[in-house]
Amino acid sequence: MKEVDFNVLQSLCLVAKKLEKSELKAIKLKGIKKAIGQLNKYLGTTDNQTQLLACIYSLGYKKNPEIDINDISSFLNCNQLEILAYKKDFEQLIERKLIEKRKKNYLSKLAFANLIFSVSALVSEAILENRPIDANIKTTTIDSYEFVEKVSDLIEERSNESIKSYELFNAVEDLENQCPDLDIITKLKIQISDIEGRTIFYEVCDDLINNEGNSDLECTLKDIYESSRKRLNIAKTFIKKEHRLLKQGLIELAGKSFFSDTKLELTDKGLELLLQEDAKLYIKKVDSKDLLLPENISAKKMFYSKGLEKQIDFLKESLMEDKYIKLRNRMEQLALIKGVTAIFYGAPGTGKTETVYQLAKATGRSIMHVDISQTKSMWFGESEKKIKEIFNSYAIIYKDSEVKPILLFNEADAVFGKRKDCISSNVAQTENAIQNIILEEMEKLDGILIATTNLADNLDAAFERRFLFKVKFEKPTIEEKQKIWQNKLPWLNDTDTLLLATNYQFSGGEIDNIVRKITMDEVLTGVRPAVEQVISFCKQEKIHETLVLPKIGFR
Numbered sequence: 001m002k003e004v005d006f007n008v009l010q011s012l013c014l015v016a017k018k019l020e021k022s023e024l025k026a027i028k029l030k031g032i033k034k035a036i037g038q039l040n041k042y043l044g045t046t047d048n049q050t051q052l053l054a055c056i057y058s059l060g061y062k063k064n065p066e067i068d069i070n071d072i073s074s075f076l077n078c079n080q081l082e083i084l085a086y087k088k089d090f091e092q093l094i095e096r097k098l099i100e101k102r103k104k105n106y107l108s109k110l111a112f113a114n115l116i117f118s119v120s121a122l123v124s125e126a127i128l129e130n131r132p133i134d135a136n137i138k139t140t141t142i143d144s145y146e147f148v149e150k151v152s153d154l155i156e157e158r159s160n161e162s163i164k165s166y167e168l169f170n171a172v173e174d175l176e177n178q179c180p181d182l183d184i185i186t187k188l189k190i191q192i193s194d195i196e197g198r199t200i201f202y203e204v205c206d207d208l209i210n211n212e213g214n215s216d217l218e219c220t221l222k223d224i225y226e227s228s229r230k231r232l233n234i235a236k237t238f239i240k241k242e243h244r245l246l247k248q249g250l251i252e253l254a255g256k257s258f259f260s261d262t263k264l265e266l267t268d269k270g271l272e273l274l275l276q277e278d279a280k281l282y283i284k285k286v287d288s289k290d291l292l293l294p295e296n297i298s299a300k301k302m303f304y305s306k307g308l309e310k311q312i313d314f315l316k317e318s319l320m321e322d323k324y325i326k327l328r329n330r331m332e333q334l335a336l337i338k339g340v341t342a343i344f345y346g347a348p349g350t351g352k353t354e355t356v357y358q359l360a361k362a363t364g365r366s367i368m369h370v371d372i373s374q375t376k377s378m379w380f381g382e383s384e385k386k387i388k389e390i391f392n393s394y395a396i397i398y399k400d401s402e403v404k405p406i407l408l409f410n411e412a413d414a415v416f417g418k419r420k421d422c423i424s425s426n427v428a429q430t431e432n433a434i435q436n437i438i439l440e441e442m443e444k445l446d447g448i449l450i451a452t453t454n455l456a457d458n459l460d461a462a463f464e465r466r467f468l469f470k471v472k473f474e475k476p477t478i479e480e481k482q483k484i485w486q487n488k489l490p491w492l493n494d495t496d497t498l499l500l501a502t503n504y505q506f507s508g509g510e511i512d513n514i515v516r517k518i519t520m521d522e523v524l525t526g527v528r529p530a531v532e533q534v535i536s537f538c539k540q541e542k543i544h545e546t547l548v549l550p551k552i553g554f555r
Contacts, residue, residue, distance in 0.1 A: 008042060008127050011035040016058035019051055021077040043098060043133070049089045056099060057119050057127070066102075066116040084112060094177075098123050098133075102174040114170070144184045144274055145209055150175055151199065152206040159223040168224065169195045172202070187273055191248045196234075199224060201245055204264050205274045214254055214263040238262065252385060268392045291397070291405070292367040297357050301487055303480050303508065304351075311471050312355060315342060319363040319448065321403055328446075339445030341466060343412070345456035346473030349509025352452040355473075356408055365448070366405040368394055372415060384433050387415075391441045398447045405448070412451035416463045435460065442466045475507055484508055488515045489534070496531055504538050514541055 014035045022028040039050045055075055059067045073080045093099045101115050126133045142150070151172055158168040173195050176185050184205075192198050200220065207215040217238055221231040237243040238253065239262065245251040250270040254263040266274065304312060317323060318340060331338045344352040360367050370390055394407045409415070415434055439462055442449065451467070453459060464470070476484065481501035485492060488511060492500075506514075517537045521529045 004042060004130060004132060006038050006042075008039070008130050011039050012054050012057055012127065015039065015051065015054040019055055020058075020075055023078050024076055024082065044096065045093070045098070046089065048086055049093055049098075052086060052089055053093060053098060053119065056117050057124070060119055060124075066118050068116050069113065080113075087112060090117070101177065142179060142182075144182065144205075144276075147175065147179055147182060147184065148202045148206040148209065148274070151202040155199070155203055155223050158226070161226070165225050165227070165230070169199060172199050183276065184274055188250075191250065192244055194244075196224075197244055200264075201250060201270070204251060204266055204270075208266055208271075208274070214265040217253075217262040217264055220264065235262075238264075252388070254385070267388075268396070292357075292360070292369060294361050294364050294366060297361040297367075299361055300354060300358060302351055302355060302358055303476065303483050303487070305474070305477065305480065308471070308473065311469070312359070315469055315471070316359055316362055319359060319365065319406075321364065324363075324404070337443070337445070339442070339447055339449065340468060341442060341445065341449045342451070342469035342471060343459070343464075343467040344450065344452045344471050344473060345459070346454070347475050347507060348454050349507030350473035350475060351508050352473050353408075353410055354508075356406065356450050356452065359450075360406055364403050366397075366401070366403075368397065368405050368407050370407065370409045372409070372411055383430055384437055387434050387437050391437075394447060407447060407449045409449070409451040411453060413453040413455040413458045416451060416453065416459055435463075439463065439466065475505065478502055481506065481511070484511050488512070489518070491528065492531070492534075496534075500534070500538065504541075506538075506541065510541050514538060 015032050018029050018032045036047055036050050039045070039054070040047065043050060043053065045053065052072075055072050056067050059071055059075055069080050069083045073083050076083075090099075090101075094101055097120055099117050100120055101117055123133055154163075154168055154171050154175075157163050158165060163171070176189075176195075176198075179185055188198055188201060192201065203220055203224070204215045217235060218231075221234055225231045225234065234243070238246065241247075241253070243251075246253070248269075249267050250273065251264050252267050254265045302312075318327060324340075327340075328338045344355060346352060356367065359365075390407075394405070398404050415431075415438065442463075443466065456472075478498075478501045481504075482494075482497045485497035485500050486494075489497070514534070514537045517540075518529055518534060521533065521537075
């Protein structure tokens with residue numbers, strides 16, 4: 001590397017010599033204007049910044065590498081308060097990584113009096129070698145893993161009572177300042193402004209990396225805070241779900257709702273903040289049993305009324321991959337919600353769920369099927385967690401899938417129903433909390449969500465507004481039922497299928513049940529059943545009366 005055209009060290013010595021005992025009086029600094037100008041150009045600094053660096057550099061060799069404002073004021077033979085006037089110059093030197101700062105182990109209550117300064121090692125080397133300073137000097141090369149480990153080491157010192165809590169937080173802040181370009185720090189500071197919250201987050205991160213899975217809330221707070229009152233106050237904010245780490249979605253609670261049994265876990269968002277691309281190694285994968293691939297769905301002919309068929313065709317066209325991509329892009333341009341949401345409602349057996357399957361088959365999409373029963377838990381807070389996991393898991397497979405999947409909530413009235421009076425019970429509070437989570441997730445959904453329900457009247461109005469498509473499935477007409485009978489049992493003549501359609505008020509699903517019985521009978525006897533046997537199966541299908549018209553005999 002090309003050397004500079006003057007002797008940097010010699011110029012620094014000249015400036016430092018003039019500064020010593022100068023009381024910062026201009027008359028005593030005559031004769032060093034040229035040297036300061038050369039150093040300004042070399043360092044990229046102002047006159048004041050160059051003089052400060054010269055003081056710190058000289059004191060580092062004269063006294064020790066760590067200098068405070070008392071040392072600088074003694075060197076200059078001026079009052080400490082005069083040094084405070086150069087606070088911005090100190091900050092700019094630190095920002096440009098020419099000098100480093102850290103806090104003392106014992107702290108003064110006076111601002112700026114807690115700091116210790118030193119010239120950066122790489123800057124010092126460049127001066128001694130009389131070469132240009134690298135414009136991209138880094139104060140550290142440690143990664144996120146090493147950083148949280150260092151924080152954890154500091155927390156261990158606190159738990160061993162080697163340092164106090166305030167010293168811990170100051171030391172963690174110093175570590176952050178030494179790693180200004182580390183993503184985990186820069187991004188976390190945007191979301192969590194207080195150093196105490198960030199320290200807790202770093203500790204949870206370290207526990208994960210060390211394969212401990214989650215962090216015990218009581219133990220974590222005990223390690224960080226020596227004050228039992230402080231621990232209790234912080235614990236309350238977690239138990240009540242008021243802590244900013246929870247609100248920002250970086251950490252979630254696991255276990256029971258008691259202080260001694262509560263665990264802290266990183267959310268997928270927290271994992272991505274810590275591990276970035278490596279987060280995929282830790283983020284929970286969707287169980288293959290919850291994902292129905294389009295190639296595993298049997299094609300099935302569906303029979304709809306003209307109005308219903310028009311709605312289904314419109315939705316199907318919207319979900320064809322080429323059209324879906326265009327629609328998402330247009331919605332994004334217009335700042336509209338990109339997600340496609342639909343609710344299929346109507347009587348049981350009218351083809352709601354099967355229609356979702358056939359839409360997935362036709363558009364080449366997988367289905368992530370939500371088991372509603374699995375979202376209900378006896379433990380307070382667990383149900384909310386499971387609902388969040390559903391949407392987090394869906395977001396992961398959505399991101400990783402070339403053709404985006406469908407999130408299916410079958411029999412959705414179990415979680416999409418009208419909200420209850422929270423005063424009534426803890427169960428009502430939990431169910432309302434679940435619904436609030438779903439409403440929030442639907443509002444920001446970037447994907448495809450289809451829900452089915454037999455109880456449309458029980459649907460909460462807030463959910464109704466969030467469904468883009470509201471598709472009603474009614475029981476088939478006589479004409480539609482005849483077509484279904486003809487499709488399922490093509491060996492029956494038109495008169496037989498018409499009479500079956502007229503006499504029995506069956507849904508498509510109930511007709512399927514009868515067809516299955518007919519198939520079983522044929523396999524067992526080896527003979528296709530007669531029409532009379534078909535009628536017998538029809539009579540057995542419903543517990544209550546099945547006929548809607550007087551019985552009409554067959555030929």
